[in-house]
Structure formats: C-alpha cells, structure tokens
Amino acid sequence: GVSQLNGPLKPRYVRVNTLKMDVDSAVHELGKLYKVQKDETVPDLLVMPPGSDLHAHHLVKNGRIFLQGKGSAMVAAALEPEADWEVIDACAAPGNKTINLAALMKGQGKIIACELNEERVKRLEQTIKLSGATNIEVFHGDFLGLAPEDPSFAKVRAILLDPSCSGSGTITDRLDHLLPSHSADNKNYDSIRLHKLAVFQKKALAHALSFPQVERVVYSTCSIHQIENEDVVSSVLPLASSLGFELGTPFPQWQRRGLPVLAGSEHLLRMDPEEDKEGFFIALFTKTNKLDDLKS
Numbered sequence: 001g002v003s004q005l006n007g008p009l010k011p012r013y014v015r016v017n018t019l020k021m022d023v024d025s026a027v028h029e030l031g032k033l034y035k036v037q038k039d040e041t042v043p044d045l046l047v048m049p050p051g052s053d054l055h056a057h058h059l060v061k062n063g064r065i066f067l068q069g070k071g072s073a074m075v076a077a078a079l080e081p082e083a084d085w086e087v088i089d090a091c092a093a094p095g096n097k098t099i100n101l102a103a104l105m106k107g108q109g110k111i112i113a114c115e116l117n118e119e120r121v122k123r124l125e126q127t128i129k130l131s132g133a134t135n136i137e138v139f140h141g142d143f144l145g146l147a148p149e150d151p152s153f154a155k156v157r158a159i160l161l162d163p164s165c166s167g168s169g170t171i172t173d174r175l176d177h178l179l180p181s182h183s184a185d186n187k188n189y190d191s192i193r194l195h196k197l198a199v200f201q202k203k204a205l206a207h208a209l210s211f212p213q214v215e216r217v218v219y220s221t222c223s224i225h226q227i228e229n230e231d232v233v234s235s236v237l238p239l240a241s242s243l244g245f246e247l248g249t250p251f252p253q254w255q256r257r258g259l260p261v262l263a264g265s266e267h268l269l270r271m272d273p274e275e276d277k278e279g280f281f282i283a284l285f286t287k288t289n290k291l292d293d294l295k296s
C-alpha cells in the first residue's frame with residue numbers, strides 16, 4: 001500500500017566523494033550521528049538508516065559526500081572507466097553520475113558532460129564545482145548532434161547514457177499512480193509519453209554505440225517499464241553486434257536481472273521497487289578494442 005511506497009523503510013545512501021575524502025574518514029564522521037555501513041555492492045557507497053537527514057550536514061555542504069541512491073551509484077561503477085580514459089556522459093545534468101565517474105577516474109583522464117537543457121547545465125556546473133573535479137568539460141547541446149567521427153571524440157573509450165525517462169521507478173512517480181485523478185486520459189497520455197521517451201532512448205543508445213573507439217557503453221533508467229528498458233536494448237542488439245559489441249554483465253553477483261523477453265536478458269540488471277525500494281535498470285555493452293588487438 002501507500003505507506004510502503006512512502007519510503008519510511010528506504011535506507012539513506014551517500015556516496016563518498018573520494019576526490020575530497022576517503023571512505024573510512026567519512027564512516028568515522030557520519031558514525032558520530034548514525035549507524036553507518038559500507039554498501040555490499042557498490043564501492044564508496046555508505047548506507048544509513050531510513051530517515052537519516054543529511055541535507056544540511058557539513059560533509060554534504062562542502063561536497064565531501066553526495067546524497068545518491070544505490071541504483072544511480074551502480075551506473076558509473078558498471079562503466080568501470082579507467083583513470084586515463086576519455087568518457088562521454090551523454091545526458092549529464094544534474095551531474096550525479098558525472099562526478100561519480102570523475103571520482104572513479106581519480107580526477108584524471110577527461111569527461112565530456114553533455115546536457116541539452118540550459119537551466120540544467122547550470123545545475124550540472126554547480127555539481128561539478130562542489131565535487132572539486134577538474135577533468136570535466138561541459139558541453140551544452142544535443143548528444144544526438146555530436147558527430148562520432150569528429151576528431152575531438154577520437155579517443156573516447158566509454159559512454160554513460162542515462163537519458164530522460166518516465167521515472168516510474170521512483171517513489172513520487174509510483175504514488176502519482178495511486179491518486180484518483182489518474183484517469184483513463186492520464187493513462188493514455190502516459191503511454192504516448194512512454195512511447196516518445198523510448199524513441200529517444202533507442203536513438204541515443206544507437207548513437208552512443210556508433211562512436212568508433214568506444215568499447216564500453218552503459219545505458220540506465222530509473223524506470224520500471226519494459227518499453228524503456230529491455231525493449232530499448234533489444235532494438236539496438238543487431239546494430240550492437242554488427243559493431244562488435246556484446247552484452248556485459250554489470251554486478252554479476254546481483255540477483256535481479258532483466259525481464260526474460262530477449263536473449264541475453266540475464267546480463268541486464270534490474271532493481272525492484274519493492275525489494276530494493278527503488279526501480280532501476282542498467283545494461284552494459286562491451287567490445288574488445290580493435291586498436292589493442294592490433295598492438296598485441
């Protein structure tokens with residue numbers, strides 16, 4: 001029922017910004033106020049009891065820790081960028097995953113953070129500033145407009161694609177569906193909206209796969225809908241395999257995988273709104289880099 005969806009049981013996750021602070025110091029500092037544990041799945045992620053209110057905590061204010069859900073933190077980790085890589089964050093604002101990438105890359109290499117919406121570019125820039133990362137270049141524009149053959153992307157090895165989605169895996173969105181105003185009209189509107197989102201998601205994923213030197217692409221949503229998740233992956237599989245990509249398995253020890261509606265669904269990762277207190281989806285595409293093959 002509503003009380004379950006309302007999230008009193010949802011643990012509070014924070015990611016330690018390892019560009020500014022080490023994990024053990026954060027555990028020590030936060031441990032003065034709350035019971036703190038290291039997350040068992042995601043490095044640098046800490047779990048605190050539901051209701052822990054950290055919005056005004058000095059570690060949040062000065063960018064040493066970021067309030068970031070577990071699903072969100074799994075995305076950058078799934079990409080596993082190496083420190084000296086060039087990486088594109090295709091749909092970047094407000095930048096939680098961008099600065100997560102920066103931390104995983106130890107502040108080295110280069111991240112191109114692309115964002116279409118001008119207001120959201122400002123939020124992205126604020127997040128980056130707070131994180132202290134200096135290896136991020138913000139690009140205000142359409143990811144679909146970036147030309148894969150452009151020499152400025154010749155060294156890009158990985159792309160994180162977290163496009164606009166319905167947000168149906170988040171609590172507020174699921175509560176909306178319980179309101180009386182959620183009429184047949186709304187449902188019709190929802191299905192049109194989902195279809196439009198899926199069209200963009202498919203285009204953007206196909207575009208990400210087409211950058212010549214890219215060998216890892218992560219696609220993620222905070223949606224529970226098959227049309228935004230498995231169906232998007234399914235639609236690009238022929239293109240992906242023609243380019244030499246296969247599905248990788250992010251967090252192989254994780255139990256909940258994709259809906260069994262395509263071959264390889266066991267590689268996909270799902271978080272379940274009931275079991276995990278949030279709905280999330282992650283797909284990973286990998287290919288062996290041709291240049292590396294030639295070198296060896």
Ligand code: SAM
Binds near residue numbers: 072097142143163
């Ligand atoms: N990855 C972000 C984070 O973790 O903080 C959240 C990204 S949000 C789900 C999707 C973002 O994509 C929105 O800020 C939206 O404005 C942006 N966006 C939508 N279409 C885009 C496009 N064609 N090119 C670049 N950004 C786009």
